[in-house]
Amino acid sequence: MYFWNRQTVLDYYNMIAQSPVDIVYLGETVCAKRRELRGEDWLDLAAILEDAGKEVVLSTLSLIEAESDLAQVKRVCQNGRYRIEANDMAAINLQKPGTSFVVGPHINTYNSSMLAQMSDLGASRWVMPLELDDKSLTAMQQQRPENMETEVFVFGRLPLAFSARCYTARAHNISKDDCGFCCREYEQGLLLSTREQQSFLVLNGIQVQSARTYCLIDQLPRLEQLGVDILRLSPQLQGMTEIIDLVDQVRHHRLEPALAAESLNDHMPTGPCDGYWYGDPGMDIRGMDIQEKRL
Amino acid sequence: MIASKKNVELVCPAGNLPALKAAIDNGADCVYLGFRDGTNARNFPGLGFDTKELDRAIDYAHNKGRKVLMAINTYPRPHQWQQWCQAIDRSASHHVDALILADPGLMHYAATTYPDLRLHLSVQGSATNHEAIDFYARHYAIRRVVLPRVLSLAQIKQVIKNTDVEVEVFGFGSLCVMVEGRCTLSSYVTGKSPNSNGVCSPAEAVRWEETPQGRRSRLNGVLIDEYAPDEQAGYPTLCKGRYQVNDNIFYAIEEPTSLNILEILPELIQAGVVAIKVEGRQRSPAYVASVTRVLREALDRCMANPDTFRVQPAWMAQLDKVAEGACHTLGAYHRPWQ
The missing domain is CATH 3.20.20.330 (Homocysteine-binding-like domain)
Incomplete structure (x- = not known):
């Protein structure tokens, strides 16, 4: 998701291969210009992860503009072996009809009719859009199509927006076409603050993320009750082993969510947020705040 | 065609x-x-x-x-x-x-x-x-x-x-500088977005403040911009504010x-x-x-x-x-x- 150098990516997935993670989403989703790893490199990684017992899904770009972007997505869609995660309708259109796929978080699946459409086209899993709340998910789970898995983003900085413009390049006062891959300098993105030094957003090339880390760890029992099948963790360089371990313990009921939340706090560079889940502004904190007071 | x-x-x-x-x-x-x-x-x-x-x-x-x-x-x-x-x-x-x-x-x-x-x-x-x-x-x-x-x-x-x-x-x-339909910046700050509510940076979340440093615009408490006395103030659409990145304060996303x-x-x-x-x-x-x-x-x-x-x-x-x-x-x- 961030632009990491080749060795960092390989080390990261080597760590993932040893971790209790069940499913790995691989591939570049943000910027088509980032080519530290080529298509065959990703496939090699996929094979290693599969050998380690992981299910591999190949993710696709979230903003597809040029013909070369489309060609890149087409290659992923026609890999013939792994399921793909579609983050644009183009990826769904490029699939062989009836092929199983994952509806990514950047496809706007806001209601049951849309989910039924996706199911009819072969979708076997959907990732809840980040904006959606408990109330909407509850209703959508009640009308969920058969053989459709539900995945919820529970930890990480929120990918809030995509643009034609590269904001990392803009911060360096250079244009996207001459970016010199300056985003490589920011392994966890480039922080944007307000003029009163409130950490606000994170720039990651053409993507804008939240500075705060979305964390629904205290809602894992609720998600289980709603029949959510998969919990999504967004990658970060610092503390990922511990983050995975904490979430794994909570999902297996070996650790109290509140205790895990306290430990996860150490891995959030600018603190937590969970507002979207409660229908509040996304940057707000409700669940975590209550726990912090109690602890 | x-x-x-x-x-x-x-x-x-x-x-x-x-x-x-x-x-x-x-x-x-x-x-x-x-x-x-x-x-x-x-x-x-x-x-x-x-x-x-x-x-x-x-x-x-x-x-x-x-x-x-x-x-x-x-x-x-x-x-x-x-x-x-x-x-x-x-x-x-x-x-x-x-x-x-x-x-x-x-x-x-x-x-x-x-x-x-x-x-x-x-x-x-x-x-x-x-x-x-x-x-x-x-x-x-x-x-x-x-x-x-x-x-x-x-x-x-x-x-x-x-x-x-x-x-x-x-x-x-x-x-609008973002891919429309895939931007939730507004709901991140205010709880209301174009996708869900048909609004971006809604007026009800805007507050203006007069301070010794100049006029400030806020969106649900977040400082979007600060204007010198001789500067024309604009509506605080959140992607058109001035922010700090590295050591620079500028229109980091887009100018008004x-x-x-x-x-x-x-x-x-x-x-x-x-x-x-x-x-x-x-x-x-x-x-x-x-x-x-x-x-x-x-x-x-x-x-x-x-x-x-x-x-x-x-x-x-x-x-x-x-x-x-x-x-x-x-x-x-x-x-x-x-």
């Missing part, structure tokens, strides 16, 4: 009946509007049409041979589903000329319930390439796509070359400026764009009248003789007067902007 060069439509905003009349009287071929609720992406206080006003709007437009496009371009959540479908029913019964939709769930409903009703894919549908457009055409028979404001002119040409769906592009108005495509109008027409859209249902009838008049004249001249078309300084002056930030840009159409 390359359209006939004579048929490029001017599509203008109508936030209310006076704006609709202003658009039509000044030469709009089509007006686009929404109901007075969250079913459309300009759910601002005092904007939109109720059923009675829609009757009058359609009469006014159709009597003058112009078209009415109904925007139902937000994404309903499960508990809102019925209301959004009813908005489609009401539009169909009033004989609007097309629906502008973003949600495939609603497209399915419209395409199966009213198969003869023309569908346009809203800019909120985030279709930026011909494969995505083909998806909507194959499954819901959309006839036109409104492209997000993120493509370069060369990319727009490429899209048109590879699709039979009509292509509409933004020609003037506030510049308007999109203006007059300079490349001949190339857009040559490329086969079928319609030019003006942004601004939230703007006054005077804005609509002024912008429509200038674009009508420019389009007519350009279609009559694209080779000798020159942008008139008076047009630019007129448009800059009503532009956000009183200045303009070609935005993403011009590659170096990106």
Whole structure:
């Protein structure tokens, strides 16, 4: 998701291969210009992860503009072996009809009719859009199509927006076409603050993320009750082993969510947020705040 | 698909009946509007049409041979589903000329319930390439796509070359720099977004403060900008604030400026764009009248003789007067902007 150098990516997935993670989403989703790893490199990684017992899904770009972007997505869609995660309708259109796929978080699946459409086209899993709340998910789970898995983003900085413009390049006062891959300098993105030094957003090339880390760890029992099948963790360089371990313990009921939340706090560079889940502004904190007071 | 060069439509905003009349009287071929609720992406206080006003709007437009496009371009959540479908029913019964939709769930409903009703894919549908457009055409028979404001002119040409769906592009108005339909910055800060609520950086979340350092604008408490005493303050749309990145304070996302495509109008027409859209249902009838008049004249001249078309300084002056930030840009159409 961030632009990491080749060795960092390989080390990261080597760590993932040893971790209790069940499913790995691989591939570049943000910027088509980032080519530290080529298509065959990703496939090699996929094979290693599969050998380690992981299910591999190949993710696709979230903003597809040029013909070369489309060609890149087409290659992923026609890999013939792994399921793909579609983050644009183009990826769904490029699939062989009836092929199983994952509806990514950047496809706007806001209601049951849309989910039924996706199911009819072969979708076997959907990732809840980040904006959606408990109330909407509850209703959508009640009308969920058969053989459709539900995945919820529970930890990480929120990918809030995509643009034609590269904001990392803009911060360096250079244009996207001459970016010199300056985003490589920011392994966890480039922080944007307000003029009163409130950490606000994170720039990651053409993507804008939240500075705060979305964390629904205290809602894992609720998600289980709603029949959510998969919990999504967004990658970060610092503390990922511990983050995975904490979430794994909570999902297996070996650790109290509140205790895990306290430990996860150490891995959030600018603190937590969970507002979207409660229908509040996304940057707000409700669940975590209550726990912090109690602890 | 390359359209006939004579048929490029001017599509203008109508936030209310006076704006609709202003658009039509000044030469709009089509007006686009929404109901007075969250079913459309300009759910601002005092904007939109109720059923009675829609009757009058359609009469006014159709009597003058112009078209009415109904925007139902937000994404309903499960508990809102019925209301959004009813908005489609009401539009169909009033004989609007097309629906502008973003949600495939609603497209399915419209395409199966009213198969003869023309569908346009809203800019909120985030279709930026011909494969995505083909998806909507194959499954819901959309006839036109409104492209997000993120493509370069060369990319727009490429899209048109590879699709039979009509292509509409933004020609003037506030510049949204993100892929529309995939931006939740506004709900991150305020709880309300274009996708879910039809608003971005809503007025109810705005606070102005006078401080010794100058005037400050806040959006739900977040400092968006601070203005020196002699500086003109603008509306605090959150992507158009000044922020700090590394050691610099600047417009880190986008300056407050308007999109203006007059300079490349001949190339857009040559490329086969079928319609030019003006942004601004939230703007006054005077804005609509002024912008429509200038674009009508420019389009007519350009279609009559694209080779000798020159942008008139008076047009630019007129448009800059009503532009956000009183200045303009070609935005993403011009590659170096990106």
